[in-house]
Amino acid sequence: MFDDIPARTLHPNMRWVWVARGLFITVIVTAVPLAVATIVAAATETAVLWWPAVVIGTIALAWSVTWAFLAWPRWRWDVTEIALTLHRGVLTHHVTGLPFFRIQHIDVQQGPLDRALGMSQLRVHTASISAQLPGIDADEAASLRTDLLDRAARAAAEVTDGSVDAV
């Protein structure tokens, strides 16, 4: 689970969602220093110091787009016998093992961009951590959830050890 890479990838369109998010972040990150520079310029009656904002914006843009394309191949997941396993992360790698037995409930979410690109995201809640699984084919999301809930119910029925508590 933890050392072998799970088989399934996210929907390829997930990259474009991340790129869009990167663009949005870039706009914010550029707008803030630009606004500060403009205010300072107005206060001191000097020319607007624009280049820091441009540098920051360029870096943000480059990184967020690069990140989107680096993150996609890193994002792998699978449903193993006992747990939902997620591998992800570009700089910091994360591996999450979420046993079905611990699943409390599952949300299927769909933002406007997700809908346009035919995807949904699953949010799997336990009593402590909740894992997000984005970029699931919209048609598949509901059945995946049913399957996970099914497995959760079955796992609960199987655990008989008295010192194992659901919460």
Added chain:
Amino acid sequence: MDPSMPSDHGEHESGTPPPAPDLTGPASEPSRPGQPQPPGPGRAEPPPGPPPPSSATGSAAAPPSFPDTDLAAGDGLTLDPPDTAPHRLPLRSLIGGISPRALWGLFPAFFVLRDTGLGFIAILAAFFVVAQVARFIVWTRFRWGFDGQVVRISSGILWQRDRAVDVERIQQVEVQRPLLHQVMGTAVVTVETASEGGESEIRLDGLDNDTATALQAAILTARRRQLAAAPGAPPPDPTGTAPSTIDTEEPTTSILKPPVADLVRSALTGSSLLVVPVSILALGEFAFDVFGNDIDEVATEAARAGARLGYLTVAMVVLVVGAIGAVVTTLLRDWDIELVRRGDDLRLTRGLLTRHATTIPLHRLQVVQYRQNWLRRAMGAGTLVVHSAGGGTPASPNEGGGAKMSIPWVTTADLPGVLGAALERSLRTHGDLPENPHRHPPAARRRLVWKWARGLAALVGLVVAAVAVLDVNGLVTVGGSGWAGVLLAALLFVAGGAWLFSGTQYRRLGHTSTPRVVLVTGGVLGATSDWMPLGRLQGVEGTSTVFQRRLDLASVHLAPAGTGNAPVVITDVATATADDLGDHFTLVAAGRPATIGTSAAVAVPPPVRQDAGSGSPPVLDPTTRPGIGPGGGPGPRPGPTMPSGPPRGPGHPAETEHHVDP
């Protein structure tokens, strides 16, 4: 009949994302063919053939199968087809849902806008209309459904959210009727699980009364049936077991009762020494408020008085007053502190003027932390904090589930007894506490050197910068050779400090596990030990940063239940070890008991006795056993990086066989 239908303003099967007919068939089938690929390639899943648990229990016991019509008839609620959320809330829920508090929110606007006269009313009306239109749109997209197994809601306009809660995970179903709702004949149904968030997982605001009560009854019935169907399963919900009721006379046994002398010791060695200085600072602020601009004079006067007494005397006085303050506050808080065991609860009572009682049911206990700062470590004692899943559990309505309890002074001699009581549920089946933590690889030390060097360099950098500023302003003259000396000293300090601190911290790093309890140690000058009963482990996460990967290191986070309970982190173990630990603890979290002993033997590297000098893990029990459970692995224990596949295999069928009912 059919009270759910009136709310059904129009068909709206189509309103929900999942196409119902598709799913009914496959949904109840355990492993459907077109479904997520079988567990990835590689070693992962040992049992030959399809995993027995899924194929067998799924079809036989089939708890997740769908509607019982008699259930529906009995409760006056028509169950929905699986995987649908067909119902709207009644339109009048929009009126019932108007919250008076939201109207209060407009109150400040009144002050801003009162001069606008009629305009104000117009603005207010506009606000109201916009808000109601928004609510109407939200209402049009809201759907709920209950198919006898899963409660569903689907909502959202731009961001659509579709939530499913299995009855088995439901902790509580509440029906409330606030005033406005009573007028409208509607109710609020809230469904709660044990999830990490604070709020209800499902909230149906404005369901008509009959549907609300019918829904509540149907959910509770389904849940009861579920629990009955799986007799072996522990009730996933404390409500069912009600282990801690106050009325039943449970025998109480005292576990620990630190004498007053110990409380004084804890006061004089801990952060409560800061109480007085901090309050003096606060007082200074207060004095500034009172004296205003005269504060300078007052301060000068005080300084002059201080000078007369001698600054040493003043310092002594402050110290003594600080100590007395610490003792007083500690005694007020912890007077007559006693930890008792009552039935299956831990109970801590304390306090001089007001007595506080905290109760933690043992089955909600999540983490036990033992913290020693260097002073307390030298004195052979420390603070013990017991964390629970918190939240007001229905199990103990009278005392409210305390999130945590802390005992200020537990000596290392008393520790095993307290731990034994706190972790009793886990030790019942597998006797021993974990001990002799495994050391982490030397690369962990290298990483610590860098961490300390970074931190100390930042600190020294600040000092050097301050000196430079003074130099520039001519307050201090450093001079060329002086600068060389300063830089050399800084370098030596950073290097020496990094080497020293990384060494002490590295010696404290450790982890070990029995089949039931994991122990993680850490600390720098002081020592920390975290015990976590594995029966409540919720999930596992492995992380490795860029820097960790360069040293072939990774960390393993073990998440306990409960909001705000930080995970127990095994920091900087070899990547291969982290992978094995991750696999192992995921299995444990999945509640696979039989496999635990086996894979513990595999996943955890052979124990290396922590040298006695570091002394961080308090010595617990003389009957030592290397942190491997009694089960042991079949055959010889493989090395640390051995893939845990083969040995785990035998565990599985053994565990699953008595569920696989033919």
